[in-house]
Amino acid sequence: MKKFVVAAMCAAVVGPVWAAPDWSKVPATKIPVFYPGQSSLEWVLTKKDHSASNQIEVKKRACIKCHDTDATEIGDKIAAGKPVGNLRQPLDGVVPKGKVGSIPVSVQAAHDGKKVYLRFEWDAPKSGGDKKMDAKNNMKLTVMFDENKVEFADRGGCWATCHEDLRGMPDANDAAKTHEKSKALGWGEGATKYIKESRTGLVLSGKPRGGWDKLKSDAEIEAALKEGKFMDLIQFNSGKGAKAVDGYVLDARHMGGGGSLVKAVGKKSGKHWTVVFERTLAAGGKGDHTIEPGKLYNLGFAIHDDYADGRFHHVSLGYTLGLDNAEASFNAVKQ
Numbered sequence: 048m049k050k051f052v053v054a055a056m057c058a059a060v061v062g063p064v065w066a067a068p069d070w071s072k073v074p075a076t077k078i079p080v081f082y083p084g085q086s087s088l089e090w091v092l093t094k095k096d097h098s099a100s101n102q103i104e105v106k107k108r109a110c111i112k113c114h115d116t117d118a119t120e121i122g123d124k125i126a127a128g129k130p131v132g133n134l135r136q137p138l139d140g141v142v143p144k145g146k147v148g149s150i151p152v153s154v155q156a157a158h159d160g161k162k163v164y165l166r167f168e169w170d171a172p173k174s175g176g177d178k179k180m181d182a183k184n185n186m187k188l189t190v191m192f193d194e195n196k197v198e199f200a201d202r203g204g205c206w207a208t209c210h211e212d213l214r215g216m217p218d219a220n221d222a223a224k225t226h227e228k229s230k231a232l233g234w235g236e237g238a239t240k241y242i243k244e245s246r247t248g249l250v251l252s253g254k255p256r257g258g259w260d261k262l263k264s265d266a267e268i269e270a271a272l273k274e275g276k277f278m279d280l281i282q283f284n285s286g287k288g289a290k291a292v293d294g295y296v297l298d299a300r301h302m303g304g305g306g307s308l309v310k311a312v313g314k315k316s317g318k319h320w321t322v323v324f325e326r327t328l329a330a331g332g333k334g335d336h337t338i339e340p341g342k343l344y345n346l347g348f349a350i351h352d353d354y355a356d357g358r359f360h361h362v363s364l365g366y367t368l369g370l371d372n373a374e375a376s377f378n379a380v381k382q
C-alpha cells in the first residue's frame with residue numbers, strides 16, 4: 048500500500064508520462080525532399096516555364112496534386128542539370144558536385160495538449176565532396192508553416208517565400224546589400240525570403256521578376272504580423288552547440304524573435320539523422336502562430352545536407368499539419 052502511494056506521488060512530481068511522445072505509437076509519413084534548383088514562385092507561376100501555372104494560380108491546385116509521385120524524379124533531373132519545365136531548360140547551371148536529387152524523410156507529429164512535437168528521420172546521402180558552403184553546419188533542418196493566410200502557402204508550402212530575385216537566384220540584385228533596410232532585414236548577402244503580402248507588387252513575367260524592393264510600409268508590415276500573415280520558421284543547426292532558431296518570414300527571413308520553440312534536438316548515428324522539435328502550441332513571441340485544434344496549417348520543410356547553404360538545399364512540397372485531424376498530411380495525435 049505504502050509503495051503505491053510513493054509511486055503516485057512520484058508521478059505527480061515528475062509530471063505526466065506523456066512529457067515526451069512515445070514515437071513507436073506514431074505513424075510515420077515518408078516525404079521526399081528534392082533538389083529544386085532555381086524553381087522560384089515566379090517560375091512555377093509563369094506559363095512559359097511551367098505549363099501548370101494557371102492550375103496553381105486560378106484553380107488553386109497544390110503541387111502535391113500533380114507531383115505526389117514524381118517529386119524524386121524532378122529532383123533527379125534538376126540535380127543532373129537536365130532540361131525541365133515547359134521550356135526544356137536546366138533549372139540550375141551550377142549544381143554542386145555529387146548533389147543527390149532527393150532524400151526520403153520520415154515525418155511524425157504528436158501533441159500533448161500544450162506542446163506539439165515534430166520528428167524527422169532520414170539517412171544522410173554520401174557527401175558530394177564539393178566545398179563546404181556553410182562550414183559550421185553539416186546539416187540544417189528548417190520547417191516553415193502558416194495558418195492559411197499566406198497566398199500560395201496552401202499550394203506550395205515554402206514556395207510562397209521563394210522568389211526569382213532572392214540571393215543566389217537568377218534575378219538577384221546586389222542593390223539589396225546596400226538598401227536602407229539592408230541591416231534591419233539581414234540583407235548583407237542579398238535579399239532573403241519574403242511573402243507576397245509584404246510587397247506592393249510581384250512581377251511574374253518579364254525581367255527582373257519578383258518584388259524584393261517593393262516593400263510595404265513599416266506600419267503595413269506590422270499589421271500583417273498582427274493578422275498572422277507570415278510563415279513561422281523553426282530550424283535545427285547541427286553546428287557547434289547545436290542551435291535552435293525560432294524566427295519567421297514576412298518582409299524578410301528573420302532568424303529570431305520567436306518564443307515558442309522549446310527545443311530542437313538532432314542526433315546522427317552513423318548516417319542516420321533524427322531531429323525532434325518541441326514547440327508550445329501557444330504563440331510565444333514575434334512571428335509565432337498559435338496551433339489550435341480544428342485548423343490546418345500549411346507546412347513545408349527543407350534540409351541543408353552536406354554543409355549546403357542558401358538555395359542549395361532539398362525542399363519538400365507543401366503539406367498540412369493538424370491536431371487530431373485525419374485530414375492533415377501530418378496529423379499530430381494527442382498522447
Ligand code: HEC
Nearest residue numbers: 086091096097098099102108109110113121131132133203
Ligand atoms: C496541374 C498539375 C501541376 C501542378 C499543380 C504543379 N505542377 Fe509542376 N509540373 C507539371 C507538369 C505537367 C510539369 C512538366 C513540365 C511542364 O509542362 O511545365 C511540371 C514540371 C515541374 C518542374 C520541372 C520538372 C520537370 O520534370 O519538368 C518543377 C520544378 C515543378 N513542376 C514544380 C512545381 C511546384 C513547386 C508546384 C507547386 C507550387 C507545381 N509544380 C505544381 C504539373 C503541375
